[in-house]
Amino acid sequence: MLYAILCYHNEDFVTSWPKEEDDAVLAKRGKVTSELAAKGKMGPAIRLMPTSAATTIRNGQGGDLVLDGPFAETKEQLLGFYILEGDSLEEVIEAAKRIKEGESCTFEIRPIQIFKKGVISEESLTAS
Amino acid sequence: MSDIAWIEKALIGARPQAVGALLRYFRDLDRAEEAFQEACLRALRTWPQKGPPRDPAAWLIFVGRNAALDSVRRDSRNTELPEDAAISNLDDAETELSERLDNAQYRDDILRLMFICCHPDLPATQQIPLALRIVSGLSVQQIAAAFLVNEKAMEQRITRAKRRVMDANVPFEAPGPAERAERVGAVAAMIYLVFNEGYSSSGGDAHMRAPLCEEAIRLARLLLRLFPAEPEIMGLLALMLLQHARTPSRLDGDGNIVLLENQDRSLWSRDKISEGLALVEKAMRHRRPGPYQVQAAIAALHGRATHAEETDWAQISLLYLTLERMNPSPVVTLNRAVAVFKATGAEQALNLVKPLEERLSSYFYFHGVHGALLKELGRVDEARQAFNRAISLARTPAEAAHIRQQLDALEARSERLSAAQ
Secondary structure (H helix, E strand, O other): OEEEEEEEEOHHHHOOOOHHHHHHHHHHHHHHHHHHHHOOOEEEEEEOOOHHHOEEEEEEOOEEEEEEOOOOOOOOEEEEEEEEEOOOHHHHHHHHHHHHOOOOOEEEEEEOOOOOOOOOOHHHHHHO | OOHHHHHHHHHHHHHHHHHHHHHHHHOOHHHHHHHHHHHHHHHHHHHHHHOOOOOHHHHHHHHHHHHHHHHHHHHHHOOOOOOHHHHHOOHHHHHHHHHHOOHHHHHHHHHHHHHHOOOOOOOHHHHHHHHHHHOOOOOHHHHHHHHOOOHHHHHHHHHHHHHHHHHOOOOOOOOOHHHHHHHHHHHHHHHHHHHHHHHOOOOOOHHHHHHHHHHHHHHHHHHHHHOOOOHHHHHHHHHHHHHHOOHHHHEOOOOOEOOHHHOOHHHOOHHHHHHHHHHHHHHHOOOOOOHHHHHHHHHHHHHHOOOHHHOOHHHHHHHHHHHHHHOOOHHHHHHHHHHHHHHOOHHHHHHHHHHHOOOOOOOHHHHHHHHHHHHHOOOHHHHHHHHHHHHHHOOOHHHHHHHHHHHHHHHHHHHHHHHHO
């Protein structure tokens, strides 16, 4: 089964990390994700820009409203997600714990109902 | 990350909100800061065992307020403080508190805290340290190091600034819409001052100052989170991200300035550039242009160009013209002249620069640009004069070294010319 691991944290906190800290976290996580990739069990890993770059579309009177910022004012924000394959929830929890190790963020594991791989040109991927 | 490191980060993140709320309770900056300090000490004692509270800022406000009230009571009655365990067992009280304080109130608390740091009575040299101390929570030692003054002098400067803003009686009632907008504008300007203090390095070690840029970006993020639909704040954040993205390539190994056109663009931070571009795009949708958005759009055009030759100078010179109309200033005209030089030619640029001479006669950059234009037009003697004037006005060795290089190139060229004759 495919699972998404959604990563939540307080944005104020994360954006006050110095670069070295961020690099260390990414390197630590990278070790686990490349192990999973070697087993063919690692899907895309995505980091989102801060919520200040977010735009929300919701229904309003007389049509769609386009608003700045995220939909909900919450203490923790969705900062990114992983998609991976696991034979059991147990296995995914173990993997998620290893990715998260030593960090103060919150991970939410959600089984994926529909997954379409999609098509994005190599050119677009290298540009972003 | 160790427990303590984690907690320190959380305390820094929660600081503006917590000190802002405590300031509203106590209406006294020193007392609010002391209460926050006390709450931080208790957090360091109790969070490692109990785990972090769900809302660190609400916890700190609650504990800080109680601790300060306790100390008032203790002073008057000599009673004992409650045990830490009793204080930290606050989950319900904390949740209740955070629900009671709606976001609007938090927003005005933080805005007020930032706003008192940019009171019009305070010169920039006091605004920046005060904001770094009060809002960001940097130590006096850190701030003194960034400004290259000794700790004691910086301590005095901050104390004087505090006294001044407290005497100025910033009102504690929630501001009306017009006043709020005015505060947002003043705070944005103060944040950009902090950034420029780090970015332009008017003397001193560039490495010591990069944290000021980071801090300004953090404050702008905070301000934008409070006012998510303000295109000028999007513009300000975008502008700083796009400029700061170039930091790794701005100085060479010897600390010399590397001109934009000679910078190694592969060193630019792609993350910051793409975030900046995303924010510029968002801001434009509002169709309420302002000076930060225009400057961000200029920085975006530089950020988009993977090679210096790809820079859209025609568009940049138009944007400078827009900026000139919004904010007429000789420095903006000078920047437009540089864009016109690249887009059209030195002759047209020189026509723009000449009328500025009187007003910018003591401005290093003016003489640098003037010299470069004269050099381009083959007016060697006048160019040499302008470059010498620039060197005499350089604020850092890097600036002086940069002009000296130009001067050397000029001499080499005129020697070649005379040899050829």
